[in-house]
Amino acid sequence: MKIDLKKIGGWVLMLLLAVVLLYFAFKGVKWSDFISGLASCNFWWILLSMAASFAVFILRGIRWRYIMLPLNPSITRKEAYDGVTIAYLSNFALPRAGEFVRCGVISSTGKANFESVLGTVVLERSWDMLCYIFVLMGVLALRWERFGAFITQEIWKPLVEKLPFDIAWLILVVAVVVVAMAVLLYLKRQVLRKNRFVNKVFQIVEGLVKGLMAGVRMEHKWGFIVSTLLIWVGYWVMSYCTILAFPQVGGLTAVDAAFLMVVGSLGWIIPVQGGIGAYHFVISLALFSIYGIAQTSGVIFATISHESQALIMLICGTVSLFSLRKRKFTIFKHQNNN
Numbered sequence: 001m002k003i004d005l006k007k008i009g010g011w012v013l014m015l016l017l018a019v020v021l022l023y024f025a026f027k028g029v030k031w032s033d034f035i036s037g038l039a040s041c042n043f044w045w046i047l048l049s050m051a052a053s054f055a056v057f058i059l060r061g062i063r064w065r066y067i068m069l070p071l072n073p074s075i076t077r078k079e080a081y082d083g084v085t086i087a088y089l090s091n092f093a094l095p096r097a098g099e100f101v102r103c104g105v106i107s108s109t110g111k112a113n114f115e116s117v118l119g120t121v122v123l124e125r126s127w128d129m130l131c132y133i134f135v136l137m138g139v140l141a142l143r144w145e146r147f148g149a150f151i152t153q154e155i156w157k158p159l160v161e162k163l164p165f166d167i168a169w170l171i172l173v174v175a176v177v178v179v180a181m182a183v184l185l186y187l188k189r190q191v192l193r194k195n196r197f198v199n200k201v202f203q204i205v206e207g208l209v210k211g212l213m214a215g216v217r218m219e220h221k222w223g224f225i226v227s228t229l230l231i232w233v234g235y236w237v238m239s240y241c242t243i244l245a246f247p248q249v250g251g252l253t254a255v256d257a258a259f260l261m262v263v264g265s266l267g268w269i270i271p272v273q274g275g276i277g278a279y280h281f282v283i284s285l286a287l288f289s290i291y292g293i294a295q296t297s298g299v300i301f302a303t304i305s306h307e308s309q310a311l312i313m314l315i316c317g318t319v320s321l322f323s324l325r326k327r328k329f330t331i332f333k334h335q336n337n338n
Helices: 005-026 031-039 043-068 077-090 098-107 114-142 144-161 167-187 196-216 221-245 254-269 278-291 295-337
Strands: none
Touching (some): 043 077, 077 098, 077 295, 098 114, 114 144, 114 221, 221 295, 254 278
């Protein structure tokens, strides 16, 4: 068996990044204080947070199915749910691979091709990004005097300062290049398609477009909108329940929960296995910088919040993985008997 050193190297680098972020998050934490802080946690609220997380998985499966129905009406809620939970499980092995894995879960049923399903994922994630921006703007508008400084000083300013050029020019140049490439590819598409590799790229793009158009044509638009709203309410409930579980942060409000939800999302986006380290670092930094909450308390909060959600992801993803394998085995056995 040939070993892919590039993949192994990339995985190791991401793991090292997670370790480094964990180190900085836990640096200076007294373990006696950490353990006593964990003991003070009300785990009933954490269980409620985990229940909300499970409900979000179900809602994400329902919403994703709404987009995929124009591709094939026979795609079931269970198949969509399994795709979502197995995707979260996959992210613990290889960051951001989950989006491709869940496309593979659906395409393996033979009900839709991989490229078309990937198009529905792009559409779904586009909606999530819009919702994220909307929630972020709402939170900043309500508490700009508190949250604005954190966003500009701790996140935006360090990012811009590291760039060797004006970010506005970068955006303009990228936009011009993308438009020029798109026009060139469209005008020369017949000539370019004679190349096998380029033709495959065109097929992938066409599949993506098909998936996007399927979302536009979906009949259950209101179901999609309502499930999207409920998903984000679920994220907020998860954040607020974690606040209620800790006496050390008990003074934080529902708006603070929304802010921590938004900031915590950055920790899950950073390409490390399951957000490990990144989430702890970002949340503890936010709690200290904005609310003046001690590092130990912030790390305890981040640890319980992350590990409880990671646990429900691992459980649901593993159950779905076994369920999928069992379903495939049953279908294979039935086909052989016939």
